[in-house]
Amino acid sequence: MSRLAGRRSAVDIVIGVVTHVTHHELFHDAARTLSGVDLEWVSYDHEDEIRDKVAEFLSTTRLDGFLAGPVPYTASQELLPPGLPVGVIRSSALDLTLALYRAQERGWGRTPVSIDTFPAEAVEAVATALDLDQDQIDCLPYAPSQSVDEIVAFHRDAFARFGERSYVISVRAAVRGQLSGQIPIMSGMPVPATIRTELHELALRIESDRASAQRFAAGVFLISDAPDEERARIALMNHLHNTPEFAGAWIENRGRRGVVVFAHKALFERITRNWVAVPALAEAAAALGARISAGFGVGVSARNCVLLAEQAAARAELAVEPCAYLFEDSGVVIGPMGPVGAALRYSYRSHGDDVERLAKYVGLSATTVSRLAALDQELQGRTLSPGELAGHLGITDQSGRRLIRTLDAGGLVSVEGTAQHHPKGRPTRLYRLRIAQALEAQPWSSPAATSSS
Incomplete structure (x- = not known):
C-alpha cells in the first residue's frame, strides 16, 4: 500500500485503488494527470487475497472514494462503508478494439477469438463497426459468480472448436497466467485513458458530494403530547442550544410548538449518523417529558429547506413511534429514522426499500x-x-x-x-x-x- 503524493493537504481527496500487481504500472500511468488527489494502493497476487487485504486496508485508512475493477469490487463490496463513492472500471469497446488491433499486429488476425469479461453489447458493437464475422467470436461477459477455472474452460472449449488460428482476449490476470504458453492470449485490460476517465469522474463525484454537504439545510423539531406546548418549546430550544452537536447551527422558534434549526447539510448528516438515527429525539424527549418528532429538508433556498423540513416533520408525526424523515428537493425521501436507527428506508418519492x-x-x-x-x-x-x-x-x-x-x-x-x-x-x-x-x-x-x- 502506498500513496501517490508524498504530502497530503487537508483538502486532498483520498481514493483507495485495488489492482493486481501486474497492473500497478498501468494504473500509475493513468493517474499521472490527477492533481489534488492522493491514491492509496492495495495490490494482490491472487484473487482469493482481495477480501482480507481490503479489510485490513479499510481498518487503517481514511478514504473519500474507492476504485476497483469488477473482480476486486465484487470481492470487497460488502466491506465498503455505506455512502462511500465507488468507481468500477470496466473494459470498454475502445479497449476491445485496441486489443484486436494489437492481435492483428502480431499476425493473429482479428478472428476467430474468445473474449471474457467484456459486456456482450460492447463485443457486438465492435464486431459490427469492424465488420467481423460474429460466428467466429465467443464472448463470456463478466458475472460475479464466475471462477477462474470456469473462464479458462470456456477459452479452452472455444480454442478446441475454432482451431489453432484462434486466440484469447482476457481481462483477468489469473486467466492469462493459466493459459500463457498454451493458447495465444492478449490482455483486454483497460487502457490508461479508460482508467483515467473513471478516476477523474470519481474525483469529481467526491467533490460534488463535498459541495453537497455544504448545501443549506433545515431541521424542524415538533412537540406533541405536552401539557404546556409553549413552555416545552422554550425548553426544547434551550436543550438544542446546549447540545454540542448543534453548536454551529442557527436555532429559532417555528410556531407555538416547533423549533427550526438552520445549518449545513453536513451538520445534519453528523447528528443523524448519515441519515440512520436521531439520538437527539430521545435525549430531548427525556429532558422535556414530551414526544418529539423531527423533519429535515435540503433544498435550493432557505425557504425551500424549511418547507421540506416541515413536510418531513408532519410525516414523522403520523408515525406511531417518535421518528424523523428527510425530504430533499430532488425527490429523495429517507425515513423513518428512529432514536437508535431502526427501520431505515430509502426511496425516491414512493419507491421501495431495497x-x-x-x-x-x-x-x-x-x-x-x-x-x-x-x-x-x-x-x-x-x-x-x-x-x-x-x-x-x-x-x-x-x-x-x-x-x-x-x-x-x-x-x-x-x-x-x-x-x-x-x-x-x-x-x-x-x-x-x-x-x-x-x-x-x-x-x-x-x-x-x-x-x-
Whole structure:
C-alpha cells in the first residue's frame, strides 16, 4: 500500500485503488494527470487475497472514494462503508478494439477469438463497426459468480472448436497466467485513458458530494403530547442550544410548538449518523417529558429547506413511534429514522426499500438509483437513448453514456434496437430501464451476487 503524493493537504481527496500487481504500472500511468488527489494502493497476487487485504486496508485508512475493477469490487463490496463513492472500471469497446488491433499486429488476425469479461453489447458493437464475422467470436461477459477455472474452460472449449488460428482476449490476470504458453492470449485490460476517465469522474463525484454537504439545510423539531406546548418549546430550544452537536447551527422558534434549526447539510448528516438515527429525539424527549418528532429538508433556498423540513416533520408525526424523515428537493425521501436507527428506508418519492442495496450491488449512489427507479416508473416501459437519459437526470451526454454502460453491466437496462434522428447521422442505441424488475428480483441477495470470482 502506498500513496501517490508524498504530502497530503487537508483538502486532498483520498481514493483507495485495488489492482493486481501486474497492473500497478498501468494504473500509475493513468493517474499521472490527477492533481489534488492522493491514491492509496492495495495490490494482490491472487484473487482469493482481495477480501482480507481490503479489510485490513479499510481498518487503517481514511478514504473519500474507492476504485476497483469488477473482480476486486465484487470481492470487497460488502466491506465498503455505506455512502462511500465507488468507481468500477470496466473494459470498454475502445479497449476491445485496441486489443484486436494489437492481435492483428502480431499476425493473429482479428478472428476467430474468445473474449471474457467484456459486456456482450460492447463485443457486438465492435464486431459490427469492424465488420467481423460474429460466428467466429465467443464472448463470456463478466458475472460475479464466475471462477477462474470456469473462464479458462470456456477459452479452452472455444480454442478446441475454432482451431489453432484462434486466440484469447482476457481481462483477468489469473486467466492469462493459466493459459500463457498454451493458447495465444492478449490482455483486454483497460487502457490508461479508460482508467483515467473513471478516476477523474470519481474525483469529481467526491467533490460534488463535498459541495453537497455544504448545501443549506433545515431541521424542524415538533412537540406533541405536552401539557404546556409553549413552555416545552422554550425548553426544547434551550436543550438544542446546549447540545454540542448543534453548536454551529442557527436555532429559532417555528410556531407555538416547533423549533427550526438552520445549518449545513453536513451538520445534519453528523447528528443523524448519515441519515440512520436521531439520538437527539430521545435525549430531548427525556429532558422535556414530551414526544418529539423531527423533519429535515435540503433544498435550493432557505425557504425551500424549511418547507421540506416541515413536510418531513408532519410525516414523522403520523408515525406511531417518535421518528424523523428527510425530504430533499430532488425527490429523495429517507425515513423513518428512529432514536437508535431502526427501520431505515430509502426511496425516491414512493419507491421501495431495497434501493440502497441495489445501488451498492451495481456501484452507483442510492440517490442515482432512486432517481432511475422513479424515471423507470415514469417511462412505463418506453425506451430512451443515453442522451435522453442524461437529459432526464441533468447530467452530460458523456456521463449518460457511462451510466448506461454501468447499468448494462449490472443488468439494469436492456437493449431495444436503434433510432436514427438525422439522415446522415449514426444510429443511436435505445435502452429500456429494468430498475423495478431488479428491485423485485433482488439480485444482490443471491449467493452468486455475494461470492468473489
